Amino acid sequence: MLPSVHRLRDHRDFAAASRGRRAGSPLLVVHAHPCAAGTVARVGFVVSRKVGNSVVRNRVKRRLRALMAAHLEELPAGYDIVVRANPAAAQADYLTLGSSLAKLLPRVLQRPQHFEVGP
Template identity: 55%
Template structure:
């Protein structure tokens, strides 16, 4: 579970990150990263649409992504907003595949 201070919940923040942030995509997900000046902690949000699968599948994908993103919180720049959007192939991807795709995408948007 992500600590409350690191959760992205406001719709406006999701919109702003996806429209103004840097974007990188892989086979299973798309990552949007918006770095803003300030001292707020990094926040992470997830978008897992019905195209990914039924509720059980979507929740499993979101739990996996949440756990993987928690490991990257320390490496995110201060006051960053990260939105991770799962694509339909994420439903059948293993935990290791999701982790590799997240690492690859974060490396591209952080550079």
């Protein structure tokens, strides 16, 4: 279960996170956007009706929540992350979703390189 403090709830936060870095696969699209410094990482999920009926959507959300709960210690503080499920996620098993998520998270959480310009 994803702890309450790590849940993204407000639609404005979802919109802001969706404007951040993005990485995708046929199963998932992961968005990450830095928010207030010092806050814990928050995660939200978007699973539309295109994925399937309510039973299928809820199963995909439960799997994604469990997978993200396992990655909480790896997430840097101060990031809002949105995981969007594509329709192919409905047929994917737990391990396939997990490997897709594990590949996408590092790609969106890479901090840009800052180069110092000397005199």
